[in-house]
Amino acid sequence: MSSIHARKFVSADPDKCVGCCVCEYACSFEKEKAFNPLKSRIRVVRLDPVINMSLTCRLCEDAPCVTACPRDALTQSEENGVIMVDEDKCNGCGWCIEACDYGAIMLHPERKVVFMCDLCDGDPKCVEWCPEEALDYVTVDVLAQKARIAAVKKLFQEAMKTEKT
Amino acid sequence: MFGYARRILRIDLSTGKTRINTLTEEVAKKYIGGIGLGMHLLLENSKPGTDPFSPDNPLVLATGPLSGTMAPTGGNGHAFVSKSPATNGLGEAKSHGFFGSELKRAGYDAVIFQQRAKKPVYVWIDDNNIQLMDAKHLWGKSPQETEDAIREDLGDYYIRVASIGLGGEKLSRFACIINDKTRAAGRTGMGSVMGSKNLKAIAVRGTKDVGVAKPEEFMEFVKMMHERMKGPATAKYRTLGTALNVLVHNSLGALPTRNFTNATFEGAENVSGEYLNERFVAKIAGCSSCAMRCEHIAVVPEGPYKGTTTRVEYEPLWAFGPHCGVDRLDAIIKAMDLCNYYGLDNLSAGNVVGFAMDCYEHSILTKEDTDGVELEFGNAEAMIELVHRIGKREGLGDILAEGTKRAAEKIGKGAVKYANHIKGLEMTGYDIRGLKTAAMGYAVSFRGADHNRHGAYGFDLKGTVDRFKVEKGRSKLVIDVEDLYAVIDSLIVCKFSRGTYYKKYDDLAAYYTLTTGIPMTAEELEKAGERIGNLGRLFNVREGLTRKDDHLPPKVMSTPIPDDTVSKGSYITQKELDFMLDDYYAHRGWTEEGLPTLEKLKDLGLENLAYIVKEKIRKPSKK
Numbered sequence: 155m156s157s158i159h160a161r162k163f164v165s166a167d168p169d170k171c172v173g174c175c176v177c178e179y180a181c182s183f184e185k186e187k188a189f190n191p192l193k194s195r196i197r198v199v200r201l202d203p204v205i206n207m208s209l210t211c212r213l214c215e216d217a218p219c220v221t222a223c224p225r226d227a228l229t230q231s232e233e234n235g236v237i238m239v240d241e242d243k244c245n246g247c248g249w250c251i252e253a254c255d256y257g258a259i260m261l262h263p264e265r266k267v268v269f270m271c272d273l274c275d276g277d278p279k280c281v282e283w284c285p286e287e288a289l290d291y292v293t294v295d296v297l298a299q300k301a302r303i304a305a306v307k308k309l310f311q312e313a314m315k316t317e318k319t
Numbered sequence: 320m321f322g323y324a325r326r327i328l329r330i331d332l333s334t335g336k337t338r339i340n341t342l343t344e345e346v347a348k349k350y351i352g353g354i355g356l357g358m359h360l361l362l363e364n365s366k367p368g369t370d371p372f373s374p375d376n377p378l379v380l381a382t383g384p385l386s387g388t389m390a391p392t393g394g395n396g397h398a399f400v401s402k403s404p405a406t407n408g409l410g411e412a413k414s415h416g417f418f419g420s421e422l423k424r425a426g427y428d429a430v431i432f433q434q435r436a437k438k439p440v441y442v443w444i445d446d447n448n449i450q451l452m453d454a455k456h457l458w459g460k461s462p463q464e465t466e467d468a469i470r471e472d473l474g475d476y477y478i479r480v481a482s483i484g485l486g487g488e489k490l491s492r493f494a495c496i497i498n499d500k501t502r503a504a505g506r507t508g509m510g511s512v513m514g515s516k517n518l519k520a521i522a523v524r525g526t527k528d529v530g531v532a533k534p535e536e537f538m539e540f541v542k543m544m545h546e547r548m549k550g551p552a553t554a555k556y557r558t559l560g561t562a563l564n565v566l567v568h569n570s571l572g573a574l575p576t577r578n579f580t581n582a583t584f585e586g587a588e589n590v591s592g593e594y595l596n597e598r599f600v601a602k603i604a605g606c607s608s609c610a611m612r613c614e615h616i617a618v619v620p621e622g623p624y625k626g627t628t629t630r631v632e633y634e635p636l637w638a639f640g641p642h643c644g645v646d647r648l649d650a651i652i653k654a655m656d657l658c659n660y661y662g663l664d665n666l667s668a669g670n671v672v673g674f675a676m677d678c679y680e681h682s683i684l685t686k687e688d689t690d691g692v693e694l695e696f697g698n699a700e701a702m703i704e705l706v707h708r709i710g711k712r713e714g715l716g717d718i719l720a721e722g723t724k725r726a727a728e729k730i731g732k733g734a735v736k737y738a739n740h741i742k743g744l745e746m747t748g749y750d751i752r753g754l755k756t757a758a759m760g761y762a763v764s765f766r767g768a769d770h771n772r773h774g775a776y777g778f779d780l781k782g783t784v785d786r787f788k789v790e791k792g793r794s795k796l797v798i799d800v801e802d803l804y805a806v807i808d809s810l811i812v813c814k815f816s817r818g819t820y821y822k823k824y825d826d827l828a829a830y831y832t833l834t835t836g837i838p839m840t841a842e843e844l845e846k847a848g849e850r851i852g853n854l855g856r857l858f859n860v861r862e863g864l865t866r867k868d869d870h871l872p873p874k875v876m877s878t879p880i881p882d883d884t885v886s887k888g889s890y891i892t893q894k895e896l897d898f899m900l901d902d903y904y905a906h907r908g909w910t911e912e913g914l915p916t917l918e919k920l921k922d923l924g925l926e927n928l929a930y931i932v933k934e935k936i937r938k939p940s941k942k
Contacts, residue, residue, distance in 0.1 A: 172612045174605035175417075179389035183538065188528035189388050190424065200417075203501055203616045203630060204602045263526050285391075285545055285610035 161235040162293050164196065164271060164278050166208045170288035173198050173206030177280035177289060184279040192263050195271040196280050208289070210280075211237060211258040211271040219270075222253035227268075234273065241267045320344050321532040322384040322834040323352070324426045327360070328449070330442060332516050333374070333434040335451045342428050348837050348847075349924065352383035354411045355809035355851040356429055357400030358858060361409075362928065364431060367861045371404035371508075372490060372515040374435035380422070380481075380521065381430075383811035384835050387423030387529035388537075391544050393830070394608030395420050396811030397481075397498075403507040404492045404515075405667075405722050406742040406767045408859040408868070410507035413808055414481075416499035417607045421479040424525025432516060441469065441482070441520035446527065454519035459485060461660045462497035462520075469522045482520030483510040484662025489712045490514050491720035493667035493745070497659060501614075501630045502606075505664040507744060507766050508722075532836030540833055544819060545610040552818030556613040557603070561633035562592030564748070565641070571780060572886030575750040576641045577696045578670075578677040579739055579874040582750040583882045586646025595631060595648060606813075613815055617652050624653040631655065637748030638669020643676060644696030651699075654706050661710030667722060670745035672705050674723045675715065677737040683730060690714050739872035742767035742864070752875050753886030754779040755789050759899040760797045762869045763913075765855030771814060774800045787886070789895040794906040802848030809851055850923040853907075853915050861931045866913045869900055910936060 178194040186193045196210035213235035220228045220237065227243035228250055230236070237259075244267040251259045251268065259270045271278075273291075281289040290297075329338040342356075350359040357379045364377045379400040385393030397419030403410025422430070425444050432442070439454040452472075457465050466480040479498065486494035487510030494510030495503040504510075513519075531537045547553075555563055568574035569587040576584040588594065595617065605612035619627040629652055639645060639654040654672075658665040678684040679694035686693065692701045708716025718726045723745055727738035739746045744767025751758040760773030770776055775797045779786035784793065806827060807814060820826040824841035831839045859868070871891055879890040904911060908919040914932045915925075 172603065172605035172614075174609050174612065175607045176389065176391075176610065179394070179608060183389065183534070186528075187534060188530055189394075190526070190528045192526050193528075202628075203604045203614060204618075204628065206604065283545075285549065286605075286612070 159293060159295050161213045162273070162291050163213045163235075164210050164273070164281060165212075165290050165292055165297060167288045167290065168207045170286045171207045172286055172288070173200040173208075174285065176283050176285055177208050180279045180283035184274060192260075195260075195269065197257065197260075208280075209256050209258060212256055213237070218253040218255075219250035219259055222249040224249060234276075236272050237270050238272075239268055239270075241265070244268055320347065321530050321836050322388065323347055324423055324428050326427050328427045328430045328444075329433065330430065330449060331433050332436040332440065332451065332518060337449045344837060347384070347428075347835070348839065350851065350854075351806065351809035351831075351847055352386075352428060353381055353396065353398045353413065353809040353811040354400055355805065355847065355854065357381040357398050357411060358409065358851065358854045360429060360431055361400050361402070362854070362858060362861075364433070365402065368863070369402060371402045371407065371410070371512060374433075374516065376402045376512060376515075378432040378509070378512050378516065378518075379429060380432070382419045382423050382428055383809060384831060385810055385812065387420045388531055388834060389541050389608055390812070390830065390834065391541065391548055391608055391610040392606065392813035392816045393810060395606045396813065397422060397504070398808065398811060399496055399504045399509040401509060401512045402862065403509075403744070403766065404490070404511050405508045405724075405744045408742060408767070408862050408864050409765050409855045410509055410512070411766055411808075412495065412504035412506045412509050413811055414496070414498055414502045414504040415606045415813055416502035418479045418481050418498035418502075418523065419811070420607050421523045421525045423529055424527050425523050426525065426527050430521075432513075432518060435515065436517040439517050439519050441522060442518065443473065444521065444523045444525075446525060457519050458488060461485070462662050463500050463660070465520050466500060469520060473522065475524060478522050478524050480520055480522045482662075483513050484660060485710050486661045486663040486720070487511050487514035488519075489720065491663060491709065491712065492722040492725065493664040493671070493720075494662050495664045497662055501659055503659070503664065505666065506769065508664070510662050531834045533833045537833040540830060547819040547821070548610040548816065550819075553611040553815060556815045557611050559592040559596055560603075560613060560615040560631070562595050562615070562631060562636055564633040565591045565636070566593070567780070568748070568750070571753075572880060572882060572884030573750045573753055573780065574637070574641050575746065575748060577644045578642060578673040578737060579746070579750065579752075579872065579878065580677070581882050582753065582880040582886055583884050584641040584644075584646070586644075587641065589646040590636060590640040590648055590651065592633075595636070599631070599648060599652065601628070609813070611815065619649045619652050622649050624649045627653050627656050629656040629659060634748050635665030635669060638666050639672070639702060642669055642673040642748070643702050644673075645699045645702055646697070647699045650703060653703055657703065657706045657710065661706070663706075663710060666747060667745040668706060668709060670739065671709065671719045671723055671726065672702050674726070674737055674739065675705065675719055678730065678734050681737070683732045683734050683737075684715070688715055736873050736877070739874055740768055741870060741872060742868050744768045746872055749776050750880065750886070751871070752878075752880050752891060753889035754786050755891065755895070756784055756786065756793045756796060758871060758875070758891055759793055759903055760801070762871055762896065762899060763797075763903055765852070765859055768872070772801060772804060773797050774804060774817075787889050789898055791902055793899070794903040797903065798906055801852050802845060805851040806844055806848040809847070846923070850925065853919065853923055853925065856909075856913070856915060857925070857928050857931050860914060860935065866900065866911075869913060871896060
């Protein structure tokens with residue numbers, strides 16, 4: 155199984171995300187040829203106009219959803235960590251949905267089986283469409299690098315401000 | 320037919336009975352959606368002379384063909400249309416956010432709310448399931464509290480809600496309908512129509528797919544629009560936002576100050592977009608499906624109003640700022656937040672406060688009338704206090720909640736000289752004494768004082784024309800934008816996106832056809848714009864409005880701009896106004912009295928409305 159360090163997933167930058175839901179539309183169109191956020195693999199949460207961000211599957215190591223499934227309908231790809239659903243086995247019981255800390259697994263409104271992000275074969279359409287470039291297709295290591303750089307930049311800015319005044 | 324849900328829902332609030340009508344392709348193409356479809360449904364479902372607060376005045380909620388699709392800014396709009404309690408003519412207000420797309424997914428192009436509920440209710444539209452729900456526990460709550468409470472009650476946190484606050488419940492004539500906490504269908508008092516029906520809120524959950532006729536080409540078109548929206552046409556909205564106008568208007572002597580006493584404001588720097596963004600804006604957010612982003616969310620960082628959070632645009636900022644002579648952004652933001660809390664149109668509320676201040680300065684209102692509040696221009700605390708009183712309809716606030724026109728009539732003592740409104744709707748932040756192309760647009764707008772029906776200020780401010788002059792030909796400029804705006808508000812796309820349709824009707828018609836599959840040429844769409852503009856006029860004529868109602872605010876016609884600025888001395892005379900109206904009516908193909916002729920109706924396919932003008936054209940009244 156590929157190391158968690160190598161797994162790329164879709165992550166939203168909360169500072170950039172404006173909660174516009176373009177990712178939801180792009181996803182439902184790509185996967186189901188329809189505009190319907192309920193069929194999107196990525197979902198926007200808007201707590202208020204300032205706090206909003208989209209969330210999708212984070213490809214956990216030893217994914218709890220896979221462990222939770224009583225019918226062995228879920229498996230995790232050894233190659234890229236994507237969760238796969240055997241639609242013949244899945245009966246929509248929802249154990250995996252409960253097990254997911256990110257709300258990244260949903261019950262399909264028509265097919266009544268669960269579904270989640272499959273990374274669009276390595277070319278996630280939500281990332282391509284995001285008008286704010288708030289979505290990234292990255293590994294946790296790269297996220298950490300970015301966070302470090304952002305933190306240092308912020309410190310640097312604060313220092314500049316103190317110097318000025 | 321794609322894009323459209325093809326269904327119009329009718330709810331009788333007195334019985335809870337519902338009915339579904341089919342939206343035919345013919346009607347869809349003719350009236351597009353949004354305000355066009357809304358006006359058509361209003362005319363079909365109401366009788367002339369109905370009181371706006373009567374149960375017989377229907378409230379129409381309409382989405383557009385693009386609602387629920389990925390079309391940037393088009394995916395998320397909705398419009399409310401009804402007879403306006405402010406103007407007794409056509410009332411319409413649009414809003415964006417997330418509500419409209421949800422309604423489309425529930426499967427409706429429009430909803431007609433008829434009659435009045437016996438007790439406070441909210442309507443719960445859960446796809447095909449429609450229910451009247453008890454709203455006793457919500458009555459008196461703000462729209463924001465109502466939204467949270469309904470989601471909690473129904474146990475679904477993705478429900479979208481449009482609701483009224485105390486303003487609408489207490490029939491304030493400028494009450495609005497708020498969705499997604501800070502988005503308002505603001506103008507013409509649609510919230511009080513909702514209140515008069517005992518309808519506290521509309522809650523929607525829609526789970527259906529929204530499809531388009533040509534998916535692949537549609538997506539290509541959307542991609543192109545995304546690119547354009549990142550470009551120069553929308554730069555203003557994405558950077559400083561509309562508050563940029565403060566300093567621009569001020570430098571041009573076009574910033575109405577202290578209830579149109581002045582046209583420049585000495586405190587402009589303190590309320591400028593530049594200062595706002597530097598000190599107050601915490602985040603710039605976006606609506607559903609939008610590829611720009613314009614929502615400047617401001618948070619007050621310190622002082623008595625610390626922590627107050629609201630979305631800021633130029634118009635409300637102007638109404639509570641320069642218009643009231645207030646140069647404190649913290650107080651302006653607080654006043655705007657209070658309007659959202661009470662469910663009042665920010666713009667009209669600020670106008671009413673400025674009007675009351677003017678009356679106080681001229682001793683028409685005294686400290687006795689204000690219960691001790693010193694209502695001088697510039698008194699920020701007094702302004703905040705007055706907004707509370709208007710919201711609760713206490714003391715002077717009870718009179719002011721009727722809007723400037725009616726309040727002035729009630730106050731008497733010559734207060735009408737200070738009541739700046741057109742057709743009963745309060746003014747907006749352009750000093751049209753020195754913007755004479757815009758002045759024409761304001762006078763003839765079918766919903767009263769408004770810059771958003773014609774956008775003609777653009778020609779004046781950009782220097783395309785001599786803005787201090789009245790001359791033939793301006794009517795064409797006004798009419799062209801009016802028709803385009805009628806289409807924009809019917810499709811419903813955001814006005815902020817107007818600059819991204821480089822090829823205007825060609826772009827918009829292509830958008831329409833790719834979405835709906837209904838063939839539409841640029842010419843046909845332009846014609847639809849003209850038809851919808853005429854529809855607004857016809858509604859007003861039906862309700863008894865005449866040439867006399869195409870007037871301008873008293874100060875615009877009586878008080879030359881006194882400031883030492885480029886616009887000094889400018890104002891508009893009766894002769895100039897008459898010239899404008901003659902020019903405009905002639906260009907519209909209307910009679911001298913402003914009545915659309917039978918030939919015009921035929922040309923627009925509105926023969927069914929001939930009854931409105933027939934008698935009046937035969938027996939023309941004196942000017």
